[in-house]
Amino acid sequence: MDAITNAIDVQNLTVGYGSTVLLEKLNFSVTQGEIFVILGGSGCGKSSLLKNLFGLYEPIAGDVLIEGRNITTALGSERQKIMTSFGVMYQQGALFGSMNLLDNVTLFMEEYTDLTRGQMNLLARCKLDLVGLLPYESYMPSEISGGMQKRAAIARAMALDPKILFLDEPSAGLDPITSADLDSTILDLSKNLGFTFVIVSHELASIYAIADNVIMLDKGAKGIIAEGDPKALRDTSKDPRVHQFFNRIMSKEVA
Amino acid sequence: MSLSDPNFSPEIAPVAIWSQTDGSDALVSLSGQVNVYSLAGVWTDIRQKQTTWLEQGGGKNQALVFDASKVSSLDGSAFAFLIDVKESQQKAGGQFVIRGLDSKYEPLLHEFDPISNLFPVPVSKPKLSFVVSVGIASQNLLDDARGLITFAGHLAADLVWSILHIKQVRWGDFVNAAVEAGVAALPIVGLVAFLIGVILSFQAAIGMQQFGAVSFVGPLAALGIVREMGPLITAILLAGRSSAAFAAEIGTMTVNSEVDALVTGGLSPIRFLVVPRVLAGILVMPILTLYADIVSILASMFTMLAYGIPFINFYNGMLAAVDLEDICSGLIKATLFGVVVSAMGCLRGMQTGTGAAAVGISATRAVVSSIVMIVLVDGMFAFISYKTGF
Numbered sequence: 001m002d003a004i005t006n007a008i009d010v011q012n013l014t015v016g017y018g019s020t021v022l023l024e025k026l027n028f029s030v031t032q033g034e035i036f037v038i039l040g041g042s043g044c045g046k047s048s049l050l051k052n053l054f055g056l057y058e059p060i061a062g063d064v065l066i067e068g069r070n071i072t073t074a075l076g077s078e079r080q081k082i083m084t085s086f087g088v089m090y091q092q093g094a095l096f097g098s099m100n101l102l103d104n105v106t107l108f109m110e111e112y113t114d115l116t117r118g119q120m121n122l123l124a125r126c127k128l129d130l131v132g133l134l135p136y137e138s139y140m141p142s143e144i145s146g147g148m149q150k151r152a153a154i155a156r157a158m159a160l161d162p163k164i165l166f167l168d169e170p171s172a173g174l175d176p177i178t179s180a181d182l183d184s185t186i187l188d189l190s191k192n193l194g195f196t197f198v199i200v201s202h203e204l205a206s207i208y209a210i211a212d213n214v215i216m217l218d219k220g221a222k223g224i225i226a227e228g229d230p231k232a233l234r235d236t237s238k239d240p241r242v243h244q245f246f247n248r249i250m251s252k253e254v255a
Numbered sequence: 256m257s258l259s260d261p262n263f264s265p266e267i268a269p270v271a272i273w274s275q276t277d278g279s280d281a282l283v284s285l286s287g288q289v290n291v292y293s294l295a296g297v298w299t300d301i302r303q304k305q306t307t308w309l310e311q312g313g314g315k316n317q318a319l320v321f322d323a324s325k326v327s328s329l330d331g332s333a334f335a336f337l338i339d340v341k342e343s344q345q346k347a348g349g350q351f352v353i354r355g356l357d358s359k360y361e362p363l364l365h366e367f368d369p370i371s372n373l374f375p376v377p378v379s380k381p382k383l384s385f386v387v388s389v390g391i392a393s394q395n396l397l398d399d400a401r402g403l404i405t406f407a408g409h410l411a412a413d414l415v416w417s418i419l420h421i422k423q424v425r426w427g428d429f430v431n432a433a434v435e436a437g438v439a440a441l442p443i444v445g446l447v448a449f450l451i452g453v454i455l456s457f458q459a460a461i462g463m464q465q466f467g468a469v470s471f472v473g474p475l476a477a478l479g480i481v482r483e484m485g486p487l488i489t490a491i492l493l494a495g496r497s498s499a500a501f502a503a504e505i506g507t508m509t510v511n512s513e514v515d516a517l518v519t520g521g522l523s524p525i526r527f528l529v530v531p532r533v534l535a536g537i538l539v540m541p542i543l544t545l546y547a548d549i550v551s552i553l554a555s556m557f558t559m560l561a562y563g564i565p566f567i568n569f570y571n572g573m574l575a576a577v578d579l580e581d582i583c584s585g586l587i588k589a590t591l592f593g594v595v596v597s598a599m600g601c602l603r604g605m606q607t608g609t610g611a612a613a614v615g616i617s618a619t620r621a622v623v624s625s626i627v628m629i630v631l632v633d634g635m636f637a638f639i640s641y642k643t644g645f
Contacts, residue, residue, distance in 0.1 A: 097610030115332075123291070123335040125373045134372060136347035142609035161291050161330035192363050193330065 005068045007032045007164050007196040008053060013062035015052050016078055021060065022048055024222045028215055032163075035190050035197045035210050037230070039245065046200045047091065047168055049217070053198065054088055054166050055079070066164065084112065086164035087157030091172075093149035095141035101128060101152045102137040106157045124204035127155040130185055132178075147174040151182065158189075164196045165189075171203045183209045204248065208234075216242055267327065271297045273304045280318045281308055283340075286325035291332035298336045305340060309347045319344050324355025334363055406525075406602045410533065413526045417534065428531035436497035437539030437595070444492055448547035450481065451488055452554025452619050460562050469562050473569040476555045476574030481577055481585045485548040486540075487633065490592035493540065494625035498600035501532050502621030505604025506614040512607065529601040533594055541586045542595025548585065566578065584645055588636050592629055599625040 008030040009203050015023040022045030030036040040046050051057045053064055055071040064071050075116070095104050105124035109115055115123065128134050131151035133144075141149055150170060157165055170186075171179040183206050189195045201207055207214065207230050214233065216226040218241055226233050226242045234246035267288035283301060305319065321337065323329075337353065343350040353364070367373060383391070417424045459472045503598050505528055508514050517524045556569050603621035607613045639645065 098612040109291065113291055115291075116295070116299065119295070119298055119335070119339070122373060123332050124340055126331060126335045126338070126367055129367050129373065137375075140610070142613075158331065159291075161332055188362065188366070192359055 005032070006030060006065075007034075007066075007067060008036075009063075009065040010053070011063045011065070013049075014060040015048050015057075016060050017048075021222065022219075023217060025062070027083065027222060028224065028227065030196060030198055030213075033190060033194045033196055033201065034212040035186065037207050037211040037214040038198070038200045038217065039202070039207070041219060041245070044217045044219040046217060050166055050198070050200050054086060055083065081245050084160060085162055086166060087160070087162040089150065089153040089157045089165070089167045089170060091168040093141070093146070093153040095149055095152055095156065097141050100140055101133060101144075101155075104141070104152060105156050105159050105168055108156070112160060124155075124159065127150070127158050130158070130189075132181060147178055150174065151178075154182075155187075155199060156194045158169050161193070163194070164198065167197065167199045167201075169200055169202065169208045171201060176205075179203065179206060180209075182206075186210055204246065216229060216245065259600050268293050269326075271301050273301060281305070282318060282320045282322060284322040284325065286327075287325060288328045289333040289336075290328075290330045294332050294336060298339070301336075302343070305343060309343065309349070316413070317541065318350040318352050321351070321353045322355050323353060323357075323567065326355075326357070329357075331363075334367070337364070338367060338373060339641055340371055342374055352388050389440055402606065403602065406598070409523075409525045410529060410598055413457075413523065413530050416526065417530050417596075424534070425527065425531045425595075428528075429534050432497075432501075432532045432535035432597075433539055435500065436493060436535055437543060440492060440496055440539070440543060443496070443513075444489055444543050444547050445550050447488055447492060448485070448550040449554045451484055453553035455479065455551075456555040456558035460559070466626065469559075470564060470568065470572065472562070473555065473559050473564060474572040477552050477573040478576050478581060480551045480555070481548050481581050483585070483633075485551060486544050486585050486589040486592055487629070489544045489547045489589060490596055490629045491626060493536070493543070493593070494596045494599075494622050494629065497536070498596045498603075498621045498625040499618040501597060501600030502604040502607075502617045505529075505601055506607035506617040509607040510611075510614060511603060512611060524605065525601075528605075529598065531598045532601055534592065536593035536597030537590055538593075540589045540596075544586060544589035548582070580645065582637075584640065588633070591632050591636070594626040595632055596625045599628055 006029040010028050011156075013023070013026040014021060015026070020233055026049070035071055038046050038049060048057065052059045054062070055074075055134050059072055063073070066085060069078070069082050071079070074082055095101070096107065099107065102121060102124050104126050106120040109120045109123065113120075125134060127135060128137055131154050133148060133152055133155065136144055136148065136152075138169060141152065144152070150173070154165075154167065154170065156166075167186075174182065186197055186199075187210055190197055197210075199211075211230050214227065214230045215225070216223045217232070220224045225239055230246070233242055237243055237246070269285065269287040269289040271283050271285045274284075285297075291296075307414050319340065321340070326333075341351040356364070456472055459476060460469055461471050463469050463475075505514070508528070514524050514528070517527055552573070556566055559569050560566070600621045603624060605619045606620075607617040
C-alpha cells in the first residue's frame, strides 16, 4: 500500500437522519498513525459522524475513504475487507452479554483466523492485559462496572489488530486514574504499533494529553468550526465558541 | 493462512524457519509481515517443533534464539506468539533470546511482564453433591413461590386501590395494552378458533358415526367449546402473544433501570406498570373468548353440514345442551385466565436479571409460567364446577 495514503479521507460528507441534516459538507483527513479527536457540544452530531465514518449509517451525501477505499459505495467482500481494517468501541461498550470477557474478545478471531483455541485465548488475554482487565477474563459483562465494560470493548475492538480504532467517548465515566492509564495505553499503541485512533471525546485533560489533531463541530454552523492542535486552539483561537469550549466557560458568561 | 482473511496477500506471508545450531541451541528466523490473519500456521508449527525439541532433552540451559531482523512488520498477535514460545522455554528451564527486533517494538515486548499472568492455572469448579443440588433447587422453587405470593398480594392490593382511585389509573397504558393484546389478537384467535372448531367436530363425528350418533356431535362440540376449548385456546394464545410481550417490555425497562427510577421516584412499579396491563387482560380475555366461541361454533356448524346435519338441527341441539350458565362459566374462567396470564408476564418481566439474554429468558419464563398457571386455574375451576354444578 502507498505509504502516503491517509487513514481516512472525508469528502463533502453530509450527515443526518432522513430530512434532518446535522452536519453539512465536511472535508477532513486523518493521517496514518495519528490520534484524531472529534470535539463538540452535546447533540452536534459527533457520534453520528463517527457512525458514518465506519459505515454503520449511510451518509446523506459525500464519501468516506478508509485507506483509500470508499466505504460508502463498497459492497460485499470489498465492504467486508474495509470493515476488518478497523475496530470500533461503542459508547456503551456493546459487549455481548451472553459471553464472558475472554469470549467477547476471541469472537472475531474465531471468524477470521485459523488460530487454535489456546492461541486465541492467549492473544485475548494480552488484549485484556493492555486495558488492565486480565483478572476479569471470566466475568460476564453484567458483572463489571461501566468503565470496565468500556475498556473490555476497547480490547475487543483491538482483537484483530486493526490499523484504525474508532472510540466513542472512551474516557467518559472513568475515574481519573483509569482514564490516564487508558490515555497512556492509547499513546503506546499509536506510537509502537502504529494504530490510528479516531476518538470522540469531551474530556479536555485527555484531549490535551493524547490528541495530535482535533476537529471541533458546532450544531449551529452544521460543520467544522476549528481544526488543528488542541493546545494551540486553546491558546490562540479567536472564535468565541472554541475559546469557550477549551476554557470551560459557562454559557451564561458568554451570552 | 486463512482463506477467509480479506487482508491476506501471499507475497508478505510470514515465514519462520527452525534450525538447530551446533551447541544444540535452536534458532528461529522469522520474516515477512506477521499479522493475526496469517500467523496461525507459523505459530502452531514453531510451537510443535519447540515441544519436540524440549522433549528430546533440549532446552535445559540451552537457548532458543529468535531472529527478527527480517521481519517487515509485527502486530499484537505476534507478541502473543513470542510470549507463548518464551513461556514454554522458561517453564522448561531454558532461555529465550530475541535479536534484531526493531527498537520501536521493545516496549511492547515488556508490556505484559510478568508473562506468567497470561497463563492462568485452570481452576476446576467443585462439583456439587446430589443432596446439595436438590437442596438448591428446592430453595429456588420456594423462593419463586414466595415471590409469586408476594406479587399476588401486592397486585390484589393495587387492583383494589385502582377501583378506589379510578382517576389515577394510567388509562393510556391500559388502552395501549388492550389494543395490543385484544384488537391485534383478533385475526390469530379467529383463525385458531375456526380450525379447532373444524377439527373438534370432524374427530368427534368419526367416532360418533360408528354409533349412529352424529346428530349429537353439534351439541357436544358447542358445549365443549363454550365451557373449555374457547377459554383455553384464547388464554394460550394470549400467553404466547401478550404475556411474552409484557415480560419483554417490563424486562427491558428493568435492565435499563427504568423500574428502579420509578421506585426511587416514590412510585409503585406494580401500580404503574402492572395494574394497567392486568386490567387490560381482564377486559380483553372475555371478549376474545366470546369471539372465539362464536367463530368455533360456526366452524363446527359448517363441518356438520358435511355430515348432513342442517343448520337448524345443529342450532336446536345446541340450544338444548348449552345454557347461559355454561357461557358465563366459560367467560368467568376466561377472565381469571386473563388476570393470570397478564400478571405472570409482568412478574417475570420485573424479575429480569441483567443483560440482553435476561430479557429473552424472562419472556420464555412468562409463557411457560402462564401456561402452567392456566392449567392450574382450569383444574381448580373444574373441581369447583363438579362440586357446585356450576
